Structure formats: C-alpha cells, structure tokens
Amino acid sequence: MEFKPAKCPNCGGNLQVPPDLKTAKCMYCGTNFLIEQAIKLAGVKINLDNLFILADTARDTSNYKEAYNYYTRILEVDSDNYKAWYGKAISAGWQSTPDNLRLQEAVKGIEIAISKTPNDKIEFLKKEASADLNNLANANFKLAFKNIFNNMNEENYRKFIRFSKYIVSTFELSFKYDPNDKKILDNIIHVIKTYTTIFTSQGKSFSLSNRILKEEERYLLQTKERIKQLDPNYLKKPKHLNTRYISIGNIIFISVIFILIGLFVWFQNH
Numbered sequence: 001m002e003f004k005p006a007k008c009p010n011c012g013g014n015l016q017v018p019p020d021l022k023t024a025k026c027m028y029c030g031t032n033f034l035i036e037q038a039i040k041l042a043g044v045k046i047n048l049d050n051l052f053i054l055a056d057t058a059r060d061t062s063n064y065k066e067a068y069n070y071y072t073r074i075l076e077v078d079s080d081n082y083k084a085w086y087g088k089a090i091s092a093g094w095q096s097t098p099d100n101l102r103l104q105e106a107v108k109g110i111e112i113a114i115s116k117t118p119n120d121k122i123e124f125l126k127k128e129a130s131a132d133l134n135n136l137a138n139a140n141f142k143l144a145f146k147n148i149f150n151n152m153n154e155e156n157y158r159k160f161i162r163f164s165k166y167i168v169s170t171f172e173l174s175f176k177y178d179p180n181d182k183k184i185l186d187n188i189i190h191v192i193k194t195y196t197t198i199f200t201s202q203g204k205s206f207s208l209s210n211r212i213l214k215e216e217e218r219y220l221l222q223t224k225e226r227i228k229q230l231d232p233n234y235l236k237k238p239k240h241l242n243t244r245y246i247s248i249g250n251i252i253f254i255s256v257i258f259i260l261i262g263l264f265v266w267f268q269n270h
Helices: 035-041 048-060 064-077 082-093 103-115 122-150 154-177 182-195 210-230 243-269
Strands: 004-007 014-017 023-025 032-034 199-201 204-206
Touching (some): 032 035, 048 064, 048 082, 064 082, 154 182
Antiparallel strands (some): 199 204
C-alpha cells in the first residue's frame, strides 16, 4: 500500500497516510481528518496555537507524557519558545518513577526556559518555577525514599545519598527563585535529617562517615539560621498555660455541674 506524507489539520502532527482513503484518525491527538486536506497541509507551518492548547490541556489533566510530546514538537519549530521549554521541563519531572527519576531533566529545562524568558516576564516565571521545583523535589524524594526502602543494598544506598543531595540543591534553586518561602528551607532540613539517619536491612547498617555527618550538621545549623532570619520565632518554645490552674478550673466546673444537677433533682422531688 502506498503512503504519502501528511500533516494533521488539528495538531500539526507529521503523518504517513494512504491516499486512496477519505478519512483517518491522527495518532497524536485522536482527531478525525480528511486525508486529502492533510496531504495538502504537509510542509505547511504547524499551528503553534493549537499545539499549545493541546499541550497545556494535557498538562493540566496530568497527562504528562502527552504534554511532553506536544511541547517537544513546538520546540522543533520554535526552539526559543520559553513557555514550551518550561512546559516540557515540568512534564518531564512529573513522569519520574522510582527507576527513572527525571528531576535533573526538569531542572535543566526550567533553567533554559528562564534564560529565554523576556525581561518583563522573568520575575513572574521565577516565582512559578520556585513553587514547581519545590513540589517536584518533594515528589521525587518520596519516590527515591520508597525505592531505597524497598531495595536496600550498598549500591542503592549510595545512589539514594547522591540523589538526596541533588534534591537539596534543587530546593536551593527553588529558594533562590523565591527567597521568602520558609517552607523550602524546612524541606531541606527534612531531607537532610532523612538521609543522615542510619538505615538497616537484614542486620546490615548503612550510614555516612563521621566527617560527612559533621558537614551535614553544619549545613543544618546554617539552614536553621536562615529560617530564623525569615521567622524570628522559629524554634522558640511556646508559652504553655499553667496546668495547675487548668486542673483547678476543671474541678470547679465539674463541681458546679454536680451542684446544679443536685438542685434540679431536689426541685423535682419537692
């Protein structure tokens, strides 16, 4: 059977179609189209607006693989499109699995997107990137921890430590884009405390050297100081009510209740 190059009228996908048929369905977006029209469109510039609608819709509905492919096709036409770089990066990060953590691809894509962003929009995108990086780092760390928890051995432990350190650097980049978000620093502390604990499996222990532990402890203290600069009340002990007076108050309250109940019963009987 003979095939001719064609282009989907809806999403611009490059296709190979049999010219003796009247209609076909696009393998990319699922749209039915006229083959004659699609053949004529071959070689015509892709409608980027339609591709963006498809990409953004797929991303908003958590169909990240489809979104990733659409953003990639936009970049094949316009390699300087910062929105496509950003969308592709986020879509990559959310496709991570325990065996294929794609956070590094996401970080690289976001950095490229920001480098190509117009000056009047760069601060807005940095703010958005900070939130997205924070969420992606959290999600990828959970995947990495789940993987090491279920498959504990020396090699996986070392991979987990290296990736955890990269997670921390991602949080630092997130904080760089939004230096007023204390929660990002809290996340750094949580990750460091997690990977500096002693892991055990089948009677064998896995831990960092004392030298590295001391370095991480210094990093923790520095991070806590940075939080205190944003929140002076950080780590301060809350003032507690005097439990002695609370107990006395409870006793008085209960006593009053019993007195009222007694009066009610007395009046019922008299």
